[in-house]
Amino acid sequence: MPRVETLTEIPDEEVDEVVEDFRSEGAKVQKKPENGTWTVIATFPDEGESKAAKAKAKAKATTTTTTTTTKKATPAKAKAAKAKRGKTKKKPGKAKKGGK
Numbered sequence: 278m279p280r281v282e283t284l285t286e287i288p289d290e291e292v293d294e295v296v297e298d299f300r301s302e303g304a305k306v307q308k309k310p311e312n313g314t315w316t317v318i319a320t321f322p323d324e325g326e327s328k329a330a331k332a333k334a335k336a337k338a339t340t341t342t343t344t345t346t347t348k349k350a351t352p353a354k355a356k357a358a359k360a361k362r363g364k365t366k367k368k369p370g371k372a373k374k375g376g377k
Contacts, residue, residue, distance in 0.1 A: 280321040287315040 282304075287295055292308055292315040299306045299319035307318045 278323055280323070282319045282321070284317045284319075285311070285314070287317055289315070292317065 282299075284295060295317050296306050296308055299317065302319075302321070304319035304321045306320075309316045309318070
């Protein structure tokens, strides 16, 4: 069962800090104006949900995106790259006869 905390009579200059503190702890936060001050309601997920949320956040934080740039190689550069990898192919041709 989720845990709910309610703070009342929070001044304007402190309400954003209170909201961010609760969010940093994993709570869903609502703020309501009341008589010139604020009421903040923070709802924390139960332990099972909290562990799943932490695992999801950790997975999201460690996900990286790789961008690959492909450049068009000239025939000479392609041939040089193949030679460097040892994958050059000999073109079929006529065999020379007799050394003339």
